[in-house]
Amino acid sequence: MAHLNELNVKLQGKNVFVHKLYSSVTAFKAKLILFSKHIKDKVFTRFPTLKYLKVSPEKTEKYSKVLCDLHGEFSCCFSDFEKIEKTLELVSFPLSFDYKKALQELQLELIDLHCDSTLKEKYNSEKLNKFYATLSETKFPNVCKVAQKILVLFGSTYVCEQTFSLLNYNKSRYRSQLTDQHLSSVLQISMTRMTLDFDENKSTFDFIRD
Structure with missing residues (x-):
């Protein structure tokens, strides 16, 4: 449960893009496979709690299966992201992404991007x-279009839930x-980062969004 709690914390917060959230989920799925194997091998x-307990083979088999089933649940829940995994990788690492693996309309733009x-x-x-x-939308129109589609995705409902809680509190x-x-x-004041710009008379001020 501690590992699940750590993942839950990583999936919270503002200004976190979906590709970062998905990388945390992918890493956790890989850990589940490793945990399952370790428990089966009594590692x-x-x-730490299991170190001091005598765990029977039946229980290790049971615990290992629970972790495998949890991995299956995660794979099912995040199956849609697997379809756009390459696009997420392209947007997050545009300068190291292999242009040969990209769509044809992106390849020339990625070459120009790599050489700039x-x-x-x-x-x-x-x-x-x-x-x-x-980036210039004239020079990199297709790359910009793909990036816009990915960066505007809501990776979690954290901000919505936080706003709703704040509304109920007030x-x-x-x-x-x-x-x-x-x-x-x-x-608006609580959920956005703002700086105050006072005029010389300090009688009025303008909110400037960060």
Whole structure:
């Protein structure tokens, strides 16, 4: 359960793109296979409690099967992502992705991308979404289009659930006079990162989204 909790934490948070979430799930699936084999072989390195217990062959077989079944459940739940796995890899590592494995309409653009030293520097210094924002849609139209489709995917419902919890917390019986407009402002301030830009008179200020 501790390993599941670790995965759950990795799948939470804001501004996490779907390819990173999927890589965490893929890694966990590989760990399940390893855990299943270890338990079957009575290697309890990752299961400290079992080290001090006498585990019968029947129970090791049972525990191993549980882990295999869990791996099957994960594979079933995330089967749709397997269909776009190559696209996720392309978007997350555009400068190292083998252009020969890409669609024909992307190959020439990827070659230009691989040979551009300026873009290599930007890729290493900028966040992925900002890197794609700097690409010219005239020079890399197809790469930009693929990146847009992947980067706008919602990888989890974490932000929605967090917003709903915040709404319930603010719209309580102790704040029954809170209007919808005020509630909307509270959510906007709480759920977005903003900096205040005060004018010289410090009488008004503008919200600038980060």
